[in-house]
Amino acid sequence: MPTVSMNVNGKAVSGEVEARTLLVEFLRNHLGLTGTHVGCDTSQCGACVIHLNGTAVKSCTTLAVQADGSQVTTIEGVATNGDLHPMQEAFRDNHGLQCGFCTPGMIMSGIDMVNRHGGTLDEATIRAELEGNLCRCTGYHNIVKSIAAAAKAMS
């Protein structure tokens, strides 16, 4: 069984995994970081989105061994020193979540799209960028509002 080592949320971690172990399984089952969720089995729902070396990636379609030697940031790692990330604040302030299950993936995708687009995020762009994230509760209206608000706060 291979051993994987990576940096997760600023901490060096390591573990023995079957080669077929998905990154999301490694995070949830080996590291106990259950904030990253599994919502589907065809890589469409986005509940599993994390950042791998600073880029949004679906952890259900990434093997743990692929993340060997990488920096991984999960939802548990975006707040700094107990202060919420502006994206997290924006979701709370704008009622961008209801059941919360898609929310970690939405926040991680949101941060990534702001990183790439900066302050030029309009509604149409946000909606197009959310193609890989499904939500059943909110109708997306307040998720779009949250991301737009965070984009402003982050720039």
Next chain:
Amino acid sequence: MSETGIGASVRRKEDKRFITGKGRYTDDINLQHQAHAYFVRSPHAHAEITSIDTSSAKAADGVLDVLTGDDLAADSIGGLICGWMIHSKDGTPMRAGAHPALAQGKVRYVGNEVAVVVAETLAQAKAAAELVDVDYNVLDAIVDTAKTQADGAPLLHDEAPNNTIFDWAIGDKDATDAAFSNAAHVTSLDLINNRLIPNAMEPRAAVGDYDAGSENFTLYTTSQNPHVARLVLAAFIGIAPEHKLRVVAPDVGGGFGSKIFIYAEETVCVWAAKRVGRPVKWTADRSESFLADAHGRDHVTHAELALDDGGKILGFRVKTIANLGAYMSTFSSSVPTYLYGTLLSGQYNIPTIYCEVDAVYTNTAPVDAYRGAGRPEATYVVERIMETAARELSIDPAEFRKRNFIQEFPHQTPVIMAYDAGDYNASLDAACKLIDYDGFAARKASSESNGKLRGIGFSNYIEACGIAPSAAVGSLGAGVGLWESAEVRVNPTGNVEVLTGSHSHGQGHETTFAQLVSEKLGIPIEQVEIVHGDTDKVQFGMGTYGSRSGAVGMSAIFKACEKVIAKATKVAAHAMEAAEGDIEFKDGSFSVAGTDKSMAFGEVSLTAYVAHNIPEDIEPGLKEGAFYDPTNFTFPAGCHICEVEVDPDTGVTEVVDWVAVDDFGAVINPMIVEGQVHGGIAQGVGQALIEGCVYDTETGQLMTGSYMDYCMPRADNLPSFRLGFTKTICPSNPLGIKGCGEAGAIAAPAALMNALTDALGVVNLAMPASSQVVWDALQNSAAKQAAE
């Protein structure tokens, strides 16, 4: 109104854990030494099971046991139930076939549970499942709702000839027939309410545990109603007596009805935990969710509207075939009957109505309540035929509706429901103003000049929720009452825990319920904790569905708070040596009228618990409970108007504007209510444009078995919505709340399809109106026009 009281858009208390990844969903729960379950499911839609050989599977690596229907039967575990009795027109009870948790003798839909493998790891359980050798004698399958009653169709259950579970009716046949014979005009429409798969983002999951020392069972489960789950598992299925079974529904990632029901998987997990002597954990793959979650809708309807020569409705008759799937799910019989037929009056003054519903079996997944549960189906029929009639009579659709609106309340409809309060003109006028109805012609012309087809459509929905008065639903066949419970437990230090029988799986109860208590008891909202979801902590409650937690759940809390204030008043009066009648309670403070003597709420609670100086005739402590039984359904209503733009070259439909004006009575948290409307509209647009569950008619295979084939609404399928509110207070509960959770899903499909048929100039169009469907319709109507 305070910043944190009733009517304020208070930011949610529960968000903290969800935005930081610290939610505790059932799959996040891991018990020491737990084993993992994986279900062997039927690959056939209809087959006899001739044998099951589990020997190879049992011998596989890591396997603790492999269990089948025979093992359940040997342990006297009963089958899954349907808790609502419906009678046919001739008075005979519904013809329900047995529904064992693991198949006995026959499988009846693809995905039907046949066996369970319990192993050390999930991977081992999955691998061993492939070794379970099931011998099937494959039978012909029938999946078509409109064809399953035909003589010669494959028979699913011996108890139900012609696969007909019941043939039910409501209303007055003779009076309705008479109305039609006098009609100046009859509008006819054939409608299919397309089958949907709920797809809450959290797949169903369960962790069952058995403590051999105490002989207590524990079940963690993704449920909207843990106490009901406990009652059914104990009293009907026979897992354990209620007092030896704890059911916990922790954080649940969406329900929409699909997590109301008591399913095979959690039944088997909690039973298997005792069998194998280890906790047993199961989480659905999304593919399993597609196969085995209860599906929604699936009605085939013929409707006729009789009108006089002034465009006023004389009568309405409806015949519906409702597909309930391969087995009757927990509430399935109520959805196409008392949650459907009773809403066919819509917002209109209709003298007579007659509705017949045949409920049928097919080789598909069981069908049960899905957001709206019967009311989206009713609204679709009513609002599509209203729009169609208006077009046939060349009357403006808004004007046509107004001509037929109910104007006076209370109003007794011909289909049981008595609407208590409403103002349908107000919501229609407000919606027309918000969307600028008068300006539509200009917008349509502008779209045309850009080569696009533009349409506008109304949906004037009404629904009956806040379910429901117990005696009333009991007389209609419900096996349970639909009251709600609350206990308001004041602690010695003055903070409060509210134990509610409601359950929150996205609705924000931890905030809205706290807003109510904070305002009522005059204490800061931070000092109020809402507790739900655990049968060990909370007294029996009926759970959350049917838009009832505001109207019914909060009314129970309101009553309990009143009892707390009454007792606290006695304690305060005694402590301040005043007469009870001289005590004023305001802003969390008890004061003696005409003096400056006062005690804060927290001081009073401490006094009650320390009990050194309390009245002789009362007990120490400060904790009160209430069970609230509604006196009527509530009747949210409103007007949704949508505009669509169609590209005739591609058939792609864009929803360019959506306006909703809803009357929900009193609103506790406008931000949360708007969120409910947004989500409901999205599901309705999903039904109309995007989603459709398809079973192959030859083989009964589920063709839309994953997100690859079942399209879900995404952010770029939807606009931002424009919402307005009107308000007629609900007279039947102390808070005046009507409820809001399902309204968007109820209203939306009709609005969308009315707009789309308007844009295309066609009478009718199937849902989902995908670009293929729209493009085909345009080709057909172009060809027709060319031929004429």
